[in-house]
Every structure is written in C-alpha cells, then in structure tokens.
Amino acid sequence: xxxxxxxxxxxxxxxxxxxxxxxxxxxxxxxxxxxxxxxxxxxxxxxxxxxxxxxxxxxxxxxxxxxxxxxxxxxxxxxxxxxxxxxxxxxxxxxxxxxxxxxxxxxxxxxxxxxxxxxxxxxxxxxxxxxxxxxxxxxxxxxxxxxxxxxxxxxxxxxxxxxxxxxxxxxxxxxxxxxxxxxxxxxxxxxxxxxxxxxxxxxxxxxxxxxxxxxxxxxxxxxxxxxxxxxxxxxxxxxxxxxxxxxxxxxxxxxxxxxxxxxxxxxxxxxxxxxxxxxxxxxxxxxxxxxxxxxxxxxxxxxxxxxxxxxxxxxxxxxxxxxxxxxxxxxxxxxxxxxxxxxxxxxxxxxxxxxxxxxxxxxx
Numbered sequence: 001x002x003x004x005x006x007x008x009x010x011x012x013x014x015x016x017x018x019x020x021x022x023x024x025x026x027x028x029x030x031x032x033x034x035x036x037x038x039x040x041x042x043x044x045x046x047x048x049x050x051x052x053x054x055x056x057x058x059x060x061x062x063x064x065x066x067x068x069x070x071x072x073x074x075x076x077x078x079x080x081x082x083x084x085x086x087x088x089x090x091x092x093x094x095x096x097x098x099x100x101x102x103x104x105x106x107x108x109x110x111x112x113x114x115x116x117x118x119x120x121x122x123x124x125x126x127x128x129x130x131x132x133x134x135x136x137x138x139x140x141x142x143x144x145x146x147x148x149x150x151x152x153x154x155x156x157x158x159x160x161x162x163x164x165x166x167x168x169x170x171x172x173x174x175x176x177x178x179x180x181x182x183x184x185x186x187x188x189x190x191x192x193x194x195x196x197x198x199x200x201x202x203x204x205x206x207x208x209x210x211x212x213x214x215x216x217x218x219x220x221x222x223x224x225x226x227x228x229x230x231x232x233x234x235x236x237x238x239x240x241x242x243x244x245x246x247x248x249x250x251x252x253x254x255x256x257x258x259x260x261x262x263x264x265x266x267x268x269x270x271x272x273x274x275x276x277x278x279x280x281x282x283x284x285x286x287x288x289x290x291x292x293x294x295x296x297x298x299x300x301x302x303x304x305x306x307x308x309x310x311x312x313x314x315x316x317x318x319x320x321x322x323x324x325x326x327x328x329x330x331x332x333x334x335x336x337x338x339x340x341x342x343x344x345x346x347x348x349x350x351x352x353x354x355x356x357x358x359x360x361x362x363x364x
Contacts, residue, residue, distance in 0.1 A: 035085025239278025
C-alpha cells in the first residue's frame, strides 16, 4: 500500500506540473493570436484535450476527485472563455498570476500580513467532531437504515469538502497572498432553490457556468422569448451542462485502473437530480416573474420556505444524487484510502520512534 501511495503522489505531481505547463502554453497563444476568433480556440483546443486526459493518471478519491473537478471543469471552462476573449484570464497577466488563476478557484487580491489566514468559526470544528463521532458507524452500516447511511455519506462529503477548501485556502493565503473563492455559504440556510444554487452551493461552479452557458443561452433565447422569459431555457441548459460535467467527474472517480479508459455507465439518477432541480428552479423563477408582473408582493414566510427548500434538496439528494456516488464505490474507496494513510502514519511513527530510541541510547 505504501508503494501505491508513493506512486499516486508522483503521478499527482506529474499531472499538476503538466497542467501548469499547459496553461503556460495557452498564455503564450494569447500573446500571438488575437481574441475573439476561431484561430485562438483551435490553438487552445489541444490544451483542453490534455487537461481532460490528465486525471486518468490519478485513481484515488481524495486526490483524483478534486483534480478532475478543477482541471476538467473549472480550468477547461476558463480556457474556453479565454479563447474568445472573455472570463478572468488575460494574456497580459503576469505568468505568476495567470497560472494559479487558471488552475485554482482564487481571486487576484493581495492581503496584509494580519489577515493571512482564513477565519474559522465554531460551527466548523463542531461539525468535524460530529463527523469523527459518526464515522465509526461505517463499520456497522450493514445493520443501519439505508437512508441513515446515505446521511452519513452526505455529511462526510460536505464536511470533507469544507475541510479541503479550508486547508487549501490557508496555504494559498500564506504562500501566494491570494484569496480562495468560497465554495459554500451556509447552504443549510437556503430559503429557495434560487438562493441555494445561485448564492450558497458550489459558488465557484456557478460563477463558471454563468458566463459559459447561462449568459450565451439567455442572449440567444431573448430573440425568441423576450427578456422576461429568456432565463428559463438558460437555467435548463445550465443544469444540463452541470449534469454532464458531474457525470464526467463520476467517471474519473470510479475508475480502478490508472491511465486506462473504462466503459462509461451513466448515472441516470444523478442526471435526473440535476434536471429535476433545473426544472423546479425555472418554475420558481417563472412564478416570481409572474407575481412581479401582477404587482403582487406575496411570498411564503421565511421559516416555511426554508423548511420546504432544505427538505426538497435533501430528499432528492438522498434518492437520486448520493445513490449514484454509492454505486461508484466512492465512499468505500475513500475509507480505504484513509485507512491506508493511518497505517502509513503508524509505520512512519514506528520508524521515527525506533530511530529516536537508538539515538538516545547511543548518546547515553
């Protein structure tokens, strides 16, 4: 297992080094080919293909999942915008800014030394303690209700993502002086689907999908439906693209063999999850527009809308989204990787303890 971990770490270094070289190539292309034309897109397209292939070299959940999400989704969409002269990337940016802005969800903003570390509220360590308390229940999951097991999975995923982004935010602020884009903003306080998907959940993805999918579809639909109803097909198109990209990330996560293509089996329930939410969100927006057009100020009480939103999101996730991840054996692989890390840590501790014992004995 130690050799597998070492091989995975070396592959991870190779993947991210190649990705950095790839975006450097894209910046060079931007210096020679003007924006807005098909020539720049044609020159950048091979780089996008390379970024889509790189995650095949990593098979672990904790390393491969975030790598696939960032390179195949965030970075490729940023490069698509860059090829048409849009988005946050610009060829006049210094290389030290262009590369991290391409590869990571960050803001180009420097911070004084007194705020070089992200704040950590009390809710986060409390959630970590709760998760640490519940994790031993994984060993007895055969005797637990299936929905409670899925609840453990969902808690594991949310807190795990929060922890990864907290650690990454600490290092980016400490060593690069840049701010990590927030991934979540207390999604459990959402009072509508529009609030959940637009302001609180996966905020980085929302900011990427808006200029690449939503705004172009709104522009095209305005000619047919007018400005009032054009957002509705744009919402459906955005969720369709999101479903496709989640399918791609699922594919990378569930692979067992490094560097090899495996048969693709779509997670239709996960696709249904995103299309259902896209349809419901479009309906919600349509109702709000209809009420505003009639001059009505009616709205549900805040507590009622919060209960309905959280219940709908969580129930549909339990029935459609998390079963798709469970079939990919994501959680079994994740627990196996964590156990491997613990065993590796025990081996390192044993070696260090043995070395310290002999050094102390020789000194005496």
